[in-house]
Amino acid sequence: xxIILCGxxxxxxxLAKLLASRADDLYKKYSIKPKVVAVSDSxxxxxxxxxxxxxxxxxxxxxxxxxxxxHDNNKYDYSSSNLIDNIESDILIETTPSNYEDAxxxxxxxxxxxxxxxxxxxxxxxxxxxxxxxxTEMARHNKIILRFSGTVxxxxxxxxxxxxxxxxxxxxxxxxxxxxxxxxxxxxxxxxMTFNSALADARKKGYxxxxxxxxxxxxxxxxxxxxxxxxxxxxxxxLSDISINGIRNINQNDIRTASKNHCVLKxxxxxxxxxxxxxxxxxxxxxxxxxxxxxxxxxxxEHSGTQTIxxxxxxxxxxxxxxxxxxxxxxxxxPNNEI
Amino acid sequence: xxIILCGxxxxxxxLAKLLASRADDLYKKYSIKPKVVAVSDSxxxxxxxxxxxxxxxxxxxxxxxxxxxxHDNNKYDYSSSNLIDNIESDILIETTPSNYEDAxxxxxxxxxxxxxxxxxxxxxxxxxxxxxxxxTEMARHNKIILRFSGTVxxxxxxxxxxxxxxxxxxxxxxxxxxxxxxxxxxxxxxxxMTFNSALADARKKGYxxxxxxxxxxxxxxxxxxxxxxxxxxxxxxxLSDISINGIRNINQNDIRTASKNHCVLKxxxxxxxxxxxxxxxxxxxxxxxxxxxxxxxxxxxEHSGTQTIxxxxxxxxxxxxxxxxxxxxxxxxxPNNEI
Numbered sequence: 145x146x147i148i149l150c151g152x153x154x155x156x157x158x159l160a161k162l163l164a165s166r167a168d169d170l171y172k173k174y175s176i177k178p179k180v181v182a183v184s185d186s187x188x189x190x191x192x193x194x195x196x197x198x199x200x201x202x203x204x205x206x207x208x209x210x211x212x213x214x215h216d217n218n219k220y221d222y223s224s225s226n227l228i229d230n231i232e233s234d235i236l237i238e239t240t241p242s243n244y245e246d247a248x249x250x251x252x253x254x255x256x257x258x259x260x261x262x263x264x265x266x267x268x269x270x271x272x273x274x275x276x277x278x279x280t281e282m283a284r285h286n287k288i289i290l291r292f293s294g295t296v297x298x299x300x301x302x303x304x305x306x307x308x309x310x311x312x313x314x315x316x317x318x319x320x321x322x323x324x325x326x327x328x329x330x331x332x333x334x335x336x337m338t339f340n341s342a343l344a345d346a347r348k349k350g351y352x353x354x355x356x357x358x359x360x361x362x363x364x365x366x367x368x369x370x371x372x373x374x375x376x377x378x379x380x381x382x383l384s385d386i387s388i389n390g391i392r393n394i395n396q397n398d399i400r401t402a403s404k405n406h407c408v409l410k411x412x413x414x415x416x417x418x419x420x421x422x423x424x425x426x427x428x429x430x431x432x433x434x435x436x437x438x439x440x441x442x443x444x445x446e447h448s449g450t451q452t453i454x455x456x457x458x459x460x461x462x463x464x465x466x467x468x469x470x471x472x473x474x475x476x477x478x479p480n481n482e483i
Numbered sequence: 484x485x486i487i488l489c490g491x492x493x494x495x496x497x498l499a500k501l502l503a504s505r506a507d508d509l510y511k512k513y514s515i516k517p518k519v520v521a522v523s524d525s526x527x528x529x530x531x532x533x534x535x536x537x538x539x540x541x542x543x544x545x546x547x548x549x550x551x552x553x554h555d556n557n558k559y560d561y562s563s564s565n566l567i568d569n570i571e572s573d574i575l576i577e578t579t580p581s582n583y584e585d586a587x588x589x590x591x592x593x594x595x596x597x598x599x600x601x602x603x604x605x606x607x608x609x610x611x612x613x614x615x616x617x618x619t620e621m622a623r624h625n626k627i628i629l630r631f632s633g634t635v636x637x638x639x640x641x642x643x644x645x646x647x648x649x650x651x652x653x654x655x656x657x658x659x660x661x662x663x664x665x666x667x668x669x670x671x672x673x674x675x676m677t678f679n680s681a682l683a684d685a686r687k688k689g690y691x692x693x694x695x696x697x698x699x700x701x702x703x704x705x706x707x708x709x710x711x712x713x714x715x716x717x718x719x720x721x722l723s724d725i726s727i728n729g730i731r732n733i734n735q736n737d738i739r740t741a742s743k744n745h746c747v748l749k750x751x752x753x754x755x756x757x758x759x760x761x762x763x764x765x766x767x768x769x770x771x772x773x774x775x776x777x778x779x780x781x782x783x784x785e786h787s788g789t790q791t792i793x794x795x796x797x798x799x800x801x802x803x804x805x806x807x808x809x810x811x812x813x814x815x816x817x818p819n820n821e822i
Contacts, residue, residue: 299787309640447804448638451794465786
């Protein structure tokens with residue numbers, strides 16, 4: 145299974161470690177022999193058709209801040225999408241940062257790969273948030289598999305649960321806490337911190353994205369809502385269909401009112417006919433009422449009542465493990481197991 | 484899909500209603516045409532090879548307390564297992580009450596059906612608790628499918644989640660609240676009631692089994708632990724391998740100590756090398772700390788962290804919906820979709 149890995153941040157590096165440490169296990173249990181033929185980061189690329197040495201790649205990244213020192217003479221002048229065009233591979237794993245303006249470079253990477261009939265695993269939410277319906281249509285047209293388990297819930301298999309564990313059931317609505325950073329900040333505020341000191345605390349712990357608007361203004365939560373609504377409810381929606389309010393406008397009055405009702409304010413992504421992200425009062429006893437960086441989502445189905453899944457939504461190793469699950473899923477779903 | 488339905492209590496009747504109301508849906512979406520050819524309750528049987536009228540069966544049960552008035556002249560003198568021996572069917576659905584002495588009549592029903600190459604769906608925990616390893620071996624030997632989604636978590640697909648949503652992952656340990664009745668009683672005690680008044684309250688609400696020892700002494704929780712340990716962890720264990728302590732010995736001292744630690748006492752079924760059921764302190768902030776009749780289970784996996792699923796564990800309609808999911812699963816897993 146030849147792999148091009150785009151992006152070598154926390155998730156990319158965790159994946160490299162997992163692929164190195166689980167090589168035997170993946171081959172024995174799933175007949176998967178992953179061979180990473182190219183890796184890109186924001187500064188450049190490394191290519192080795194015989195298989196990139198993943199440990200050496202991590203060392204290069206950690207020592208020099210880029211993977212490009214892996215080769216002594218790194219003279220490739222591909223752009224990211226040219227790389228995908230020029231290197232033969234079975235799968236593209238797209239882990240570049242999510243961006244909700246134009247979703248680049250992920251969007252071009254994914255489209256280029258699909259046109260070349262590569263299967264695609266994306267943990268980058270940008271392209272899916274802006275163009276889920278057309279990307280899944282393009283995957284169908286090119287007869288390739290597009291997977292994205294890590295985009296919602298990190299290592300917690302929320303998408304798979306709703307799609308597969310509840311087969312034969314109709315999910316009527318769902319609502320969830322899908323962003324751990326804002327949940328951490330809201331938990332701190334509930335315990336008495338001001339918004340600014342809670343934010344500073346979250347920054348110090350490394351929980352806040354480089355572009356903090358993605359967390360605070362609800363964009364990350366909304367992107368995950370788009371993915372859930374398309375994948376689980378069969379809607380054809382994009383980010384522009386979501387009504388989005390973040391957590392910046394939280395005030396002491398609202399917190400006190402919630403508290404009187406035995407509730408706390410949580411940033412909820414909700415699909416109940418309408419799609420919206422915003423602060424809601426959640427009762428202390430509601431299973432959805434989780435603290436800290438936890439994510440939680442409640443699905444209400446026609447015959448099985450309401451069910452809640454709770455887990456840590458992010459983390460490099462957890463998200464990398466979701467990529468491995470997607471690799472296994474792709475392997476099991478292609479005819480003749482040909483890769 | 485010909486069905487023999489053994490047991491016509493709350494779950495059996497809910498299933499009959501669902502089968503009647505979802506007939507179109509099951510055929511259109513899953514090509515399943517369920518035809519119930521026989522139904523038994525504790526007083527007798529009804530048989531109709533053309534398909535039992537399910538609505539009329541429910542009416543008979545509700546009016547006369549037994550289904551046997553369905554026919555004007557009900558002269559069959561089969562015993563339960565004879566019924567299965569004498570009537571051709573594709574599936575046995577076993578919903579008779581769980582019993583942890585000898586697991587009868589469920590055990591004989593299931594074994595008779597498997598020998599006749601019927602697939603089996605059991606929501607009866609007794610046979611699985613006493614003989615999981617040999618029943619699954621017998622299913623393999625007879626090349627039939629044995630399913631039991633409703634035995635743990637009712638409508639909440641806990642077994643399916645752990646088995647399928649976490650594929651490619653190794654579950655290291657789990658612990659859960661698997662009995663809603665004792666959780667209800669413990670919640671009431673936590674809020675100030677005595678054990679006896681909490682029990683009386685639970686009885687009044689219809690939450691307590693006819694044989695209340697099954698709930699209070701932890702047998703129901705232990706049976707579910709046996710099923711999880713076999714199915715998810717690949718252990719080969721039965722009820723006698725579980726260390727079981729119920730909730731009868733709860734005392735005010737323990738409750739106060741727990742409270743000082745910001746914890747509450749919960750009846751936990753745990754698999755962490757050893758298998759045991761007993762009261763444990765659970766921290767208020769732990770997602771496992773759910774109130775009322777809710778069930779919850781936390782799985783800790785090698786790479787994906789700890790994940791918790793919460794839902795209502797019982798309820799006729801929820802458990803019936805799990806039987807429908809098992810029917811769909813069997814239909815999809817048999818060669819040529821021949822039933």
